[in-house]
Amino acid sequence: MLIVLKKDATQPQIDELMENIRKAGYSPDFLPGAQRTAIGIRGNKGYIDESELGLNDAVKEVLHVTKPYKLVSREWHPTDTVVSLKQGAKFGGNNPPELIAGPCSVENEKQVFETAEFLSKLKVKAMRGGAFKPRSSPYSFQGHGVEGLKLLRKAADKYNLSVVTELLHLEYFDQVLTHADMIQVGARNMQNFEMLQRLGKIQKPVLLKRGMAATIEEFLLAAEYILAGGNSQVVLCERGIRTFETATRNTLDLNAVAYVKEVSHLPIIVDPSHGTGRTSLVAPLSRAAIAVGAHGLIIELHKEPSKALSDGFQALNFEQFENLCRGVSRYAPT
Ligand code: PEP
Ligand code: MN
Numbered sequence: 001m002l003i004v005l006k007k008d009a010t011q012p013q014i015d016e017l018m019e020n021i022r023k024a025g026y027s028p029d030f031l032p033g034a035q036r037t038a039i040g041i042r043g044n045k046g047y048i049d050e051s052e053l054g055l056n057d058a059v060k061e062v063l064h065v066t067k068p069y070k071l072v073s074r075e076w077h078p079t080d081t082v083v084s085l086k087q088g089a090k091f092g093g094n095n096p097p098e099l100i101a102g103p104c105s106v107e108n109e110k111q112v113f114e115t116a117e118f119l120s121k122l123k124v125k126a127m128r129g130g131a132f133k134p135r136s137s138p139y140s141f142q143g144h145g146v147e148g149l150k151l152l153r154k155a156a157d158k159y160n161l162s163v164v165t166e167l168l169h170l171e172y173f174d175q176v177l178t179h180a181d182m183i184q185v186g187a188r189n190m191q192n193f194e195m196l197q198r199l200g201k202i203q204k205p206v207l208l209k210r211g212m213a214a215t216i217e218e219f220l221l222a223a224e225y226i227l228a229g230g231n232s233q234v235v236l237c238e239r240g241i242r243t244f245e246t247a248t249r250n251t252l253d254l255n256a257v258a259y260v261k262e263v264s265h266l267p268i269i270v271d272p273s274h275g276t277g278r279t280s281l282v283a284p285l286s287r288a289a290i291a292v293g294a295h296g297l298i299i300e301l302h303k304e305p306s307k308a309l310s311d312g313f314q315a316l317n318f319e320q321f322e323n324l325c326r327g328v329s330r331y332a333p334t
Contacts, residue, residue: 009058020054092267098296104311106148120159132168200229240275249277269296
């Protein structure tokens with residue numbers, strides 16, 4: 001529930017109201033904002049009867065938040081959240097679509113430095129790269145671990161880029177936190193509730209990917225875990241879901257982008273690399289994602305995709321990526 005306050009509500013009136021709500025057995029959150037000031041009540045088991053709350057003259061209106069996710073909803077927070085990275089990337093609101101690009105896996109020093117140099121020339125501000133890889137087969141390349149994190153950081157610092165990398169195992173929480181500017185939660189960890197709670201306690205941006213079999217509601221409830229812990233710097237990522245279709249690796253659900261923008265204030269970006277699993281489809285689906293209103297893209301990039309240690313079949317080479325970059329923001333809605 002949201003109790004919206006009048007513009008001229010006085011501090012003693014607000015204090016009295018907060019106290020009345022506490023006495024009624026609820027814990028109120030004071031929510032100052034540019035557009036409106038409100039008091040939020042969440043965690044209630046059912047409908048709250050307003051007459052129990054001791055409302056006073058400070059109250060303009062009472063809104064019942066209908067969605068199971070509260071903090072993430074637009075009802076709770078009507079204006080767009082913008083998530084900024086230290087090196088200048090901005091996701092959300094009216095900012096132009098932001099790009100994150102880089103290899104699926106960190107492979108070696110030369111690869112990471114060449115990628116970083118290339119991205120900085122194109123004015124891309126954030127580099128991705130997996131140091132810990134969630135692979136379907138235990139025999140596939142699993143990533144270079146902490147050494148990979150260090151390489152990413154070194155190359156990113158040289159070219160003033162942000163590092164976006166996945167936290168796969170909680171035991172590496174501190175190392176990933178130290179080396180990353182944005183911590184990626186992969187599709188397979190979207191409902192790792194312990195991980196989400198830990199990320200709620202930090203003040204660093206999180207890139208939350210949608211689970212491959214997660215509904216949009218489950219996706220937003222996963223984000224709610226992070227916000228409920230106190231960290232509101234969350235960027236959502238639609239990366240395709242499992243359907244009956246097998247021609248493409250996943251089915252990129254662009255409905256989710258448009259829908260999430262209606263119901264949530266959080267930025268949402270698209271991963272057309274995992275969403276399609278095919279190099280040839282990355283550019284068309286990137287354009288579609290931007291046209292539907294995505295706040296950015298995360299793209300897998302490799303100098304020689306045929307030699308990549310993971311996901312080469314969906315990587316763009318440098319020339320393909322440069323072509324994509326050149327045109328893509330033209331498709332953004334005005
Ligand atoms: C990745 O980004 O390399 C990755 C493993 O993505 P996802 O978690 O979406 O499968
Ligand atoms: Mn990948």
